Amino acid sequence: MSIAKPEHQPDLTIEMFFDTDSSTCSYVVVDNQTKRAAIIDPVLNYDAAAGAVSTEAADAILHYIEQQQLSVDWILETHAHADHLSAADYLKAKTAAPIAIGEGIKQVQQTFKFIFNINDTELQAKGDYFDKLFGDNEHFMIGSIKAQVINTPGHTNDSISYLIGDNLFVGDSLFMPDGGTARCDFPGGDAHVLYQSIQRIYQLPDATNIYICHDYQPEGRPLRYKTSVAEQKQQNIHVKANTAEQEFVQKRQARDKTLAVPRLIYPAVQVNIRGGQLPSAAENGVSYIKIPLKVSAE
Numbered sequence: 001m002s003i004a005k006p007e008h009q010p011d012l013t014i015e016m017f018f019d020t021d022s023s024t025c026s027y028v029v030v031d032n033q034t035k036r037a038a039i040i041d042p043v044l045n046y047d048a049a050a051g052a053v054s055t056e057a058a059d060a061i062l063h064y065i066e067q068q069q070l071s072v073d074w075i076l077e078t079h080a081h082a083d084h085l086s087a088a089d090y091l092k093a094k095t096a097a098p099i100a101i102g103e104g105i106k107q108v109q110q111t112f113k114f115i116f117n118i119n120d121t122e123l124q125a126k127g128d129y130f131d132k133l134f135g136d137n138e139h140f141m142i143g144s145i146k147a148q149v150i151n152t153p154g155h156t157n158d159s160i161s162y163l164i165g166d167n168l169f170v171g172d173s174l175f176m177p178d179g180g181t182a183r184c185d186f187p188g189g190d191a192h193v194l195y196q197s198i199q200r201i202y203q204l205p206d207a208t209n210i211y212i213c214h215d216y217q218p219e220g221r222p223l224r225y226k227t228s229v230a231e232q233k234q235q236n237i238h239v240k241a242n243t244a245e246q247e248f249v250q251k252r253q254a255r256d257k258t259l260a261v262p263r264l265i266y267p268a269v270q271v272n273i274r275g276g277q278l279p280s281a282a283e284n285g286v287s288y289i290k291i292p293l294k295v296s297a298e
């Protein structure tokens, strides 16, 4: 976990926290006037071989919040992540802030409820485990700062972006221009839908800052996490301002065929559809992650 230099805009501060294990950028967005804040896409550390959950990444965020004497208004998820576990539930216990996600989480929960054979008591797939389900265009406040939800499905059904002042937190809908876009081959993913979501982002003013959720540092370049609508429209390797839908879809689907299943997909999805809570403990008090086996026919 490394912490970037905080960026001060006239009325807000954006602090980025990088989890090197999953290449995830989490953020704390602060209203300077009221010292109220939102945490976006926090990571819960997970050692897959040991089945060990730990909280170093989330504790670095808590440390910053305590040091700056902030009150947390929201814990915001851009989507149910498939590659790392969310620390939303841990941070909710520490800050009492509500956990929010897009209302598409209901579909995501339904899909994975079936895949993991989760019973109705454990998961109703009605947005349970989350405190607030955001609809498209919904407005909310972080202290005195206005924020707005923009539905950006395609990578997943529930992917949303948060527009906070002039800053758009896009989750995985876009990476840095040299990283292109997120994969669309997870259940519920759709490259056509992602293209349309990106068109929506490209309609925002060119000067809008874009903060991404993963930087895989292509060709080993130094970490980057902030870009702009203008830079994406000119340079994104998968979708520029004039890229046609079919061209994007072909490129995206061809790349998706080459990608391995994310290392943490099974633990991540099972925890993240529960807002970062571990599955309920079995009779022996231990919580388990399931792995559905695929047996190929001879």
Ligand SMILES: N[C@@H](CCC(=O)N[C@@H](CS)C(=O)NCC(=O)O)C(=O)O
Residues within 6 Å of the ligand: 022, 081, 082, 083, 172, 181, 182, 183, 214, 216, 259, 261, 262, 263, 264
């Ligand atoms: N190697 C990583 C890959 C994670 C991954 O698939 N990330 C998604 C976003 S959740 C993605 O879109 N990756 C695009 C890419 O790797 O080009 C892992 O195993 O965790």
Ligand SMILES: [Fe+2]
Residues within 6 Å of the ligand: 079, 080, 081, 082, 083, 155, 172, 182
């Ligand atoms: Fe993702």
